[in-house]
Structures are given as C-alpha cells and as structure tokens.
Amino acid sequence: MPRILTVAGSDSGGGAGIQADLKTIALLGGFGMSAVTALTAQNTMGVKGIYEVPADFVGEQMEAVISDIGVDAMKTGMLGNAGIVRVVCQKVRKYRLSKVVVDPVMVAKSGAKLLSAEAEDVLKKELLPLAQVITPNLPESEALTQRKIKALPGMREAALRLHKMGAKNVLIKGGHLSGEPIDIFFDGRKFYEFRSPRIPTPHTHGTGCTISAAIAVHLAKGSSVLEAVEKAKTFVTSAIQFSLPLGRGHGPVNPYAPAARETERYRIIQSLKEAFQKLQEKKVGHLFPEVQSNLGYALPYARGPEDIAAFPGRLVRVGKEVLKVADPDFGASQHIARIILTAMAYDPEMRSAMNLRFSENILLRARGAGLTVSHFNRKEEPGRVKRLEGSSLSWGLSRVLQKAKKIPDIIFDRGDVGKEPMIRVLGRDPAEIVAKVLLLS
Numbered sequence: 001m002p003r004i005l006t007v008a009g010s011d012s013g014g015g016a017g018i019q020a021d022l023k024t025i026a027l028l029g030g031f032g033m034s035a036v037t038a039l040t041a042q043n044t045m046g047v048k049g050i051y052e053v054p055a056d057f058v059g060e061q062m063e064a065v066i067s068d069i070g071v072d073a074m075k076t077g078m079l080g081n082a083g084i085v086r087v088v089c090q091k092v093r094k095y096r097l098s099k100v101v102v103d104p105v106m107v108a109k110s111g112a113k114l115l116s117a118e119a120e121d122v123l124k125k126e127l128l129p130l131a132q133v134i135t136p137n138l139p140e141s142e143a144l145t146q147r148k149i150k151a152l153p154g155m156r157e158a159a160l161r162l163h164k165m166g167a168k169n170v171l172i173k174g175g176h177l178s179g180e181p182i183d184i185f186f187d188g189r190k191f192y193e194f195r196s197p198r199i200p201t202p203h204t205h206g207t208g209c210t211i212s213a214a215i216a217v218h219l220a221k222g223s224s225v226l227e228a229v230e231k232a233k234t235f236v237t238s239a240i241q242f243s244l245p246l247g248r249g250h251g252p253v254n255p256y257a258p259a260a261r262e263t264e265r266y267r268i269i270q271s272l273k274e275a276f277q278k279l280q281e282k283k284v285g286h287l288f289p290e291v292q293s294n295l296g297y298a299l300p301y302a303r304g305p306e307d308i309a310a311f312p313g314r315l316v317r318v319g320k321e322v323l324k325v326a327d328p329d330f331g332a333s334q335h336i337a338r339i340i341l342t343a344m345a346y347d348p349e350m351r352s353a354m355n356l357r358f359s360e361n362i363l364l365r366a367r368g369a370g371l372t373v374s375h376f377n378r379k380e381e382p383g384r385v386k387r388l389e390g391s392s393l394s395w396g397l398s399r400v401l402q403k404a405k406k407i408p409d410i411i412f413d414r415g416d417v418g419k420e421p422m423i424r425v426l427g428r429d430p431a432e433i434v435a436k437v438l439l440l441s
Helices: 017-027 055-068 082-094 117-130 138-145 152-164 207-220 225-241 256-282 334-346 360-368 383-387 392-401 430-440
Strands: 003-011 031-043 046-052 073-076 100-102 170-172 182-186 191-195 295-298 308-310 315-318 321-324 352-357 373-375 410-413 422-427
Touching: 003 017, 003 055, 003 207, 017 031, 017 207, 017 256, 031 055, 055 082, 073 207, 082 117, 100 117, 100 207, 117 138, 138 152, 152 170, 152 182, 152 191, 182 225, 191 225, 207 225, 225 256, 256 295, 256 308, 256 321, 256 430, 295 334, 295 430, 308 334, 334 352, 334 392, 334 422, 352 430, 360 373, 360 410, 360 430, 392 410, 422 430
Parallel strands: 003 031, 003 073, 073 100, 373 410
Antiparallel strands: 031 046, 170 182, 182 191, 295 308, 295 352, 315 321, 352 422, 410 422
16 A cells, blocks of 8 residues: 655644545545645635644654655645754655655635745755655645736746756646636646536635645655646546535535545445335336336436446336346436436435326326425426537426525426327335336326
C-alpha cells in the first residue's frame, strides 16, 4: 500500500486540510499519515481562529513517521510560518524525498491569511526547488510571481516563472477565471490544458487539498506526473459535481462520490434481480403497457444512462407472466434512465423507477393505498420540446417535480398523438418500487 504523508493544517469543519487529505488518500487506496502544522477553528463560513504548532514539533511528527513507516510521496498544505517551512525543507532533504506535491496554501476561501509574508519568501526560495509538482490557484500564482493573471497567456507565463523558480512541474488551477475553468500544466517542456464545464455550486471547500492529495497518491502508485494530474483532475471534478451543501457558507467537496458509485454496482444488479423474481412470482404482467415495461436503479450521483442499470430488451408480459430478455446491466435503457435522472435532479435519493400501463382503475387503487399521485399533460408540451428527441419525458416530469414539495410515488400522463398514456412509479430502490407495484395489482 502506498504511504502518503500530508504536512498541513487541521480543519475543524472537516472539509479541507489534513481531514480532506486523509479522506482522499484512503479513498484512492493509500495509507495516509499526517504532520499537523496548525489547528484552525473554522466552518463553512470562515476561519475563526488559528493556533500554530511549534516548528520543532512539526519536525518531530515528520521524523517519527518517515524514520519508521516510510513515505512514498508527500504533500504540503497550510504551513503557516517561515520556521515550519524551513523544518519541512530540512526533512525533505534529509530523507531525500522526491515525490513532493506543494499546495501553496496562502489564503482561505473566506479571505483569512494562512501564510506569513516571511514564510512566502522561504517557500519560494527553499521549498519550490524541492517540489516535484506545485499546485497553486490563480491568487496563489499571482502572489508567488508578483504578477496579475487575467487569462490563459498570463497563466502560461506564471507557470514558466514558477518552473524557473525551481518547481519541476507546475499545475495552475483556473477555477477563478470567468467562464470555462481551465487548468494549465507545464512539465518544463510542454503545456497541457485541462478543460471541464463549470459546475454551478458554491460548495467547493477543499478542492485544492483534494486534488493535491490525489496527485500525491497517484505519484506514490507509480504514475507519471502528467498521468497523476489527469487522474486527480477527474477525481476532484466528480467531488465538486457532488459536493455537499453542509453549513451556511461554502460547503465541502465530496471525495466519497467516486468510491460510492463503484462499490454500489454489484449491489444494484443484485437488487434488480431480486425485484424481478418478486414481480415474476406475483404475476403482474397485466400491469405492463403495450410498449412493455422496465425497472431501473441508478448509482449514487448518477450522471447519465451509463450510470443506471435496467433490463436489456425490457421486461415483457405473456398474459400475467413476467419475462426478461436478459439480466440487468448498466446503460440498458435510455427511457427509464431519463425518468430516474430527472427525479434525482430534485431528490438524489430517488434512484429507481418503473413504467406501467395507464388505467383509471390503477390510479384509484393507488390513491386508495395512500400513494401520492401527480400528472402532467402532454398536450401542453412546447413544440421545441416535442421536436427534440428524448426531451418530452424530462419536460413532463420536471413540470410536476418543480411544484411538488416531495417526489410523488406515481407520475402519469394520458398520452397524446403517437404517445401511449403511461404511469411511472418512483422510489428509492427496486424493493420500494415492487412494494408499490404490488399495491396496484
């Protein structure tokens, strides 16, 4: 198991600092160790107080870890003062640590200053030449190079300057740019650009810590620097996309999102198989529409049809019998995926759905069983939506969900020209869907 040491401050709110580092390291398969440089009293609203750890004790922590357990890669975060920066440099030199990722934490998101002016000078002169990778954001790049950065040419110039100051590889993060965020990576010979859509969320606390820790893990695993940066970028993008709206300010990114999705795959397939067996035993084929039915179940934080498992070829009826064409698989149904993705946009826990034939009697049974029922009218669908393939269903469901206080158990429509009327059953998982379907049968 790769051993990764983080030398950084503690975030009492758990979103950044050594807390974010250790979460990321563990989730990516590394063994995380820490040397704490400062204790902070902070939350999503800002830093309330800082208590710096004596520099010699930071050195003791590093010495204890490196001399016994060993370190395959190391990253730094908040270092605070010049004495701590010097001690860190001494230990890196003493133990000839080569895979060092420097996240030059200078200012918190709330504006609190986290690195003294003297420490900035020592970081530039002593720590940068020891860094295999440095990962500043735009304000940090401006502080280190003493130049304003307004666009990509400025980012490239800053990367060149930081490389000349000693950093072997430079990743300048462009999240502070207006428009599309672009990161610039420079390996001393060539520039690389990493582009991704801007994710509309204020909850980005811990992004710098997360990406630098991820780079350190992948370096420890043997990836090249460019490969480590690419993998870390993918990881942090997912963590931002599914960030956590905790607290009243800037909530933390969610490093658990990628891991949660992968560990769920087997369980999702098994849940669908069990649900099918139940539907088959109870002979509910008479509830299926002319276009047949399907049952889907999404990964946590699903982003597209490939993250949603359903039955290839649909579930089919022969009288009341229920048959399947094949075992469930991911990406098997665009139709059921649209239903689930639309529901998850309003409640991420509503990860399962099934379509049934429309019948007034079925709706009566649903209401009699205490299920909540809502509907939309396809005749009100705008022409532009009708012309766009696959958008009708999302439009109709969104029309209902925008007004609903919570996700209803059933959403139906009475059809339109060329559109079969349909009932959709929504739930958290296939077991919940089956329980509701059996109430209708």
